[in-house]
Amino acid sequence: MNVKWLGAYTLVLLLVAWGYLGLGHGDYQWWPATALQQQIWLEIRLPRLILAWLNGCALAAAGATLQIILRNPLAEPGLTGVSAGAAVLITLALYFGWLGAMSAWLPLVGILGGALSLLVLWSIAGSQPSASHLILAGVAVAATAGALMAVILNLAPNPFAYQELSLWLMGSVANRGWSQVLLLAPCVALGGVLLWWQRAFIGAHIFDQNTLMSLGFNYAKAMWLVLLAVTALVAGSVVSAGIIGFIGLIAPHIMRLLGTQRPSELIWRSAFSGGLLLVIVDALVKWLPTRVELHLGVVAAVIGAPLLIVMLKRYSR
């Protein structure tokens, strides 16, 4: 069944990718015929496609994982304050020009920010956090980070800096290249390996907390490894594309509605569908004839928020 699923997914992804690569200004290009077109396909559109896909995968995997371990269907990367923490430190680094010419180190700053918010989370929630405790702590951390971000934007030295920061916060994969893909890929690899390593622990979250505690896991260690994985995934995404909401929330819900319930399957299927979803949304961003190109995070929110309402109505029925 998994082989079938993967086969069908690959086929759809390839078709969407082909459709995506041909999209651009002017006539649709079915194939890069000239050297210039080839360069555009390989240097601009392909990295953007891969960046969108990897971002979708990272955010959806992080979202599905958080929903499972927090036993809360509304959990998403924003909830633990990790994305906001990463964003605050990145904004500060850009604002004060800490890195100068070494902007390649930006993901590390993002991961540091994500890890810092995780540490604050740890100090609030304790070393063996219950799900509800973790959510409350996450909301507090996210609110603090949001307040800091507002201060930074408020104190922006000039309107251009303000605009640049707020546009970046909206989330986008436009005007990026292979360097951003190389920033994100190691984070996705780290997160993926950690999630794979802890798959038995994540899978056991179908049970209530007391049963789970009796199943022979080193709970604190396993929990923090999983949270580290989520941090790496989210920080990588924030660094490479800003804040893109809703994908982490919507992708797992779509997979659940399609009948995937087992935690282990839910995570990787959500990841793959999240990737596909974000590629489709980014294709929409490129295709919509707006005066200024819309930001990916904005379009994801415009589509995702109503979808969330529909889903919630369906669940409550």
Next chain:
Amino acid sequence: MILAINQLHIADRVAMTQLQIAEPQLVGVIGPNGSGKSTLLAALAGLLPLASGAVRFKQHDVSQLGAEQRRQLISYLPQTAAVTTAVTVAQVLQQGLVNLRLPRSADEVLAAVADEFHLSALWSRPITELSGGEQRRVQVARACLGAAEMGLFDEPGSGLDIGHQLELMDYLKARSQRGQLIIVALHDLALAAQYCDRLVLLHEGQVAAFGSPAEVLTDARLAAIFGIAATWLCNDDGVALLAKRLPVT
């Protein structure tokens, strides 16, 4: 001595000076609501930190056991065990094998438990669609996977019909006779009297009595602790309890 509890204090809830169980048997933990039954079982399972004292099971200090080692030795069914994800019964039990060292193949263990608890008809149904009693049977089956030497069951029969309750008690009794120490928290005093080799009667976090059912379930204790006047009906088939509430003095 296979289980020895000494000067045990659990978070201001339960205090036990001494409790010793010499051999594998079926031990019932009884007491009114809030007397500390679940707290005691959770502490024995190693889930609650002990404020002081020690629990020794065979040669092990339970609070010093690593999670993995505890998993092999002790199985635990919490009072409010629940699966809220719509996975199938088969998937629940498969997941219940996690971290267990099995003497046989996983498929054989699952087939045996499906047979023992008559779960074959429910096998591929989502657990969230089952009735409360059916879900409880799956949970009990989950706690019976593996070959733990001590089984802790917190009101395993809650939500089960009388036939399944008796079947469950027969099963737990048989397991205890095969060398497992089974400790089960019960509200049904007749079932406790009928099946258990020893009873621990808890009252306000303290052991009010420990011994055989006949020694523990005296009229005076039932009146003082449960506030009932009891009449017992016993024959070879079973035990029933007729109870009348005493006026509160």
